[in-house]
Amino acid sequence: MTHARITIDRDFTIADVPHRLFGSFVEHMGRCVYTGIFEPGHPAADARGFRTDVLELVRELGPTVIRYPGGNFVSGYRWEDGVGPIADRPVRMDGAWHTIETNAFGLHEFMDWSREAEVEVMEAINLGTRGVEEARALVEYANHPGGTYWSDLRRRNGAEDPFGITLWCLGNELDGPWQIGHKTAAEYGRLAQETAKAMKLVDDSIELVAVGSSNRGMPTFGTWEHTVLTHAYDEVDYISMHAYYEEHDGDVASFLAEGVDMDTFIDGVVSTIDAVKAAGKHRKQVNISFDEWNVWYASRYNDVEAAAIAALGWHEHPRLIEDVYSVTDAVVVGTLLHSLLRHGDRVKIANQAQLVNVIAPILSEEGGPAWRQAIFWPFARMARMAKGRILRLAVSSTQTPTARFGDVDEVDAVATWDEESGRIALFLANRSLDSEATVDLDLRGLSATAVHSAEVLAVPDGGDRHSANTLDAQRTVGLRPLEGVALDDGVVRLTLPALSWSAVELEVARS
Numbered sequence: 284m285t286h287a288r289i290t291i292d293r294d295f296t297i298a299d300v301p302h303r304l305f306g307s308f309v310e311h312m313g314r315c316v317y318t319g320i321f322e323p324g325h326p327a328a329d330a331r332g333f334r335t336d337v338l339e340l341v342r343e344l345g346p347t348v349i350r351y352p353g354g355n356f357v358s359g360y361r362w363e364d365g366v367g368p369i370a371d372r373p374v375r376m377d378g379a380w381h382t383i384e385t386n387a388f389g390l391h392e393f394m395d396w397s398r399e400a401e402v403e404v405m406e407a408i409n410l411g412t413r414g415v416e417e418a419r420a421l422v423e424y425a426n427h428p429g430g431t432y433w434s435d436l437r438r439r440n441g442a443e444d445p446f447g448i449t450l451w452c453l454g455n456e457l458d459g460p461w462q463i464g465h466k467t468a469a470e471y472g473r474l475a476q477e478t479a480k481a482m483k484l485v486d487d488s489i490e491l492v493a494v495g496s497s498n499r500g501m502p503t504f505g506t507w508e509h510t511v512l513t514h515a516y517d518e519v520d521y522i523s524m525h526a527y528y529e530e531h532d533g534d535v536a537s538f539l540a541e542g543v544d545m546d547t548f549i550d551g552v553v554s555t556i557d558a559v560k561a562a563g564k565h566r567k568q569v570n571i572s573f574d575e576w577n578v579w580y581a582s583r584y585n586d587v588e589a590a591a592i593a594a595l596g597w598h599e600h601p602r603l604i605e606d607v608y609s610v611t612d613a614v615v616v617g618t619l620l621h622s623l624l625r626h627g628d629r630v631k632i633a634n635q636a637q638l639v640n641v642i643a644p645i646l647s648e649e650g651g652p653a654w655r656q657a658i659f660w661p662f663a664r665m666a667r668m669a670k671g672r673i674l675r676l677a678v679s680s681t682q683t684p685t686a687r688f689g690d691v692d693e694v695d696a697v698a699t700w701d702e703e704s705g706r707i708a709l710f711l712a713n714r715s716l717d718s719e720a721t722v723d724l725d726l727r728g729l730s731a732t733a734v735h736s737a738e739v740l741a742v743p744d745g746g747d748r749h750s751a752n753t754l755d756a757q758r759t760v761g762l763r764p765l766e767g768v769a770l771d772d773g774v775v776r777l778t779l780p781a782l783s784w785s786a787v788e789l790e791v792a793r794s
Contacts, residue, residue: 285720287680287694293728297673298628305666306634307346310354312380313603318649319639321388336653340645341400345666348403350634355379357455358411358463365389383599394446410454411464419481426486450490456497458507468507472514479518492572493519499548512559521572527579537687539714542618549626572632578612579642606642608656611748617661617784618712621697627673654757660740664786668708671701694720709787713779724775731775733790737765741783
């Protein structure tokens with residue numbers, strides 16, 4: 284039997300829950316845009332071609348901010364191609380994903396869609412093949428009220444009022460040799476600095492994200508962040524992080540512990556930011572935008588799918604990395620969300636990649652239905668329930684050995700306290716494949732008065748850890764009531780199924 288004790292003290296908090304922590308990502312890649320969020324002619328499409336069935340699921344998922352339009356795609360993208368009359372927009376070759384881009388969906392369409400989805404826009408600019416002038420022009424087009432060339436063009440294209448985009452990414456993964464316009468850290472740092480200055484001369488209210496390492500395994504990791512921030516610290520507000528995780532060679536114990544890797548990755552980037560801040564005697568604080576993260580079986584794409592796509596030739600919106608997610612994947616995604624939340628003092632933005640079809644919590648079929656993947660549920664519950672202050676937990680848990688991370692806690696947890704509603708939201712993962720976990724809560728400064736809700740995602744009856752939701756069985760994996768919650772005279776004990784992720788809300792009062 285796995286056992287854990289979690290101590291929660293009202294006065295030991297980390298930060299307010301960042302509103303933008305539960306973000307997502309829409310890239311012109313595969314079927315994320317075309318037949319994902321946008322499919323004119325679909326039975327559920329509205330007059331603008333937006334799939335209303337997908338929109339309903341997006342609202343249920345609850346992302347607060349969405350990064351657009353890429354990703355690797357943006358490093359070769361001309362934003363001007365996606366504005367103006369659709370019939371006049373050029374058809375282009377997208378070298379990033381070896382596809383044809385029709386530009387039938389562009390900036391105006393995404394702004395309209397984002398309002399329907401009730402999300403903030405995080406716009407990425409091309410610093411691969413383009414530079415300062417094109418970025419400056421895009422800010423003017425999007426945010427200036429009128430009376431100038433680019434702002435008046437926006438008005439002629441149907442948007443009288445400015446879009447008011449606050450959050451901007453200064454390129455994407457330019458440390459990577461696979462990127463169109465790959466640069467050294469010094470080259471990118473100077474370009475980011477000068478682009479940021481020019482963009483803020485147009486609109487000094489915007490916030491800017493500099494490109495960090497595209498993953499922790501890059502040979503330039505650490506030195507890239509240090510060099511870029513040495514150039515651009517005063518001009519930017521965040522530096523990005525990207526990480527994808529998958530199960531390798533059946534090593535499920537290490538896979539379930541990937542949250543440990545994310546914790547270490549974040550701590551390393553925080554240290555680098557603060558070293559540059561100290562050395563440069565800067566007064567402002569640069570924080571982190573973890574603007575790509577998820578479980579992604581990249582080895583499948585690299586070994587099989589990439590070759591298949593290349594063999595097809597140039598096509599519109601082919602199927603790309605449409606991973607089907609299992610119970611195991613959902614538990615890992617839950618722990619990655621835990622990691623992001625417990626670093627909410629420095630990770631102020633995070634974007635799960637991507638929103639629909641492409642390694643996504645939502646899948647859709649062209650002309651057919653849309654449904655929730657297993658990983659939908661941890662994101663949806665945390666986005667809805669994590670409110671108020673992030674609590675600093677003390678967790679003592681039975682541990683399990685892993686090949687990559689040594690001994691790790693079998694129970695991983697994070698919690699928030701919303702004083703206004705009088706609730707603690709507690710999120711827990713049991714990493715054990717075969718043992719239930721009993722969890723005792725030690726509340727200090729607060730007393731539990733009632734269990735408001737308790738749900739669990741676990742292996743379904745008759746299933747196994749690979750159980751997943753598919754076109755033919757869309758509700759195999761989901762949340763069900765967590766029966767093992769006992770509240771006796773203020774003492775809380777939970778029993779978590781093996782290989783599970785749980786969300787529990789407690790009504791509490793000050794004590």
